[in-house]
Amino acid sequence: MQNKLKVGFFSFTGCEGCIMVMIESLNYKYAEWGSLLEIKYARALKKKNELDGDGGLDVAFIEGAISTFKEENLLRRIRKNAKKVIAIGSCAANGAPSSQRNNFDEKTLAEIKPIMERFGHKEKVTPIGEHVKVDGVVNGCPMDEAAFVKAVEDALLEFGIRKKSEV
Ligand code: SF4
Known part of the structure; x- marks a missing residue:
């Protein structure tokens, strides 16, 4: 049995506020979780991040909506590498508030069109569940x-990293 839960964030x-909440939780949970979690991917916490190899991730925690083709491709890659995907925060779960531009009027959309094309933005901003299975x-x-x-x-x-009797 493996002795650490392999996780990625x-x-x-989005605004990365949900990742900030995760970091806040480590202020009081890290002493307990430090020996139980193997954080393989978390740009906010470490420079060297791994997504592929070594059996992949047990759980991928995902913040933010999908607005570009690049994000969509990475999300699909994460799904292939993770046994479980958990959406954290409303942007990932239902798109909002990052999906506000879906409601822009035509004039505003015309103004931002060059930026959208330059950075490979999709026509609509969508929750992650529209692209992959969310657990x-x-x-x-x-x-x-x-x-x-x-x-x-x-x-x-x-x-199975921790037994019920240990909680
Ligand atoms: S749900 Fe989206 S906008 Fe709200 S804190 Fe999380 S990332 Fe930021």
């Missing part, structure tokens, strides 16, 4: 911290 289109959601904007902590703790039990 990914940010797509769980932590709601909120930013995400609810207690619900995020519970999602990590549930995964530690589900993947």
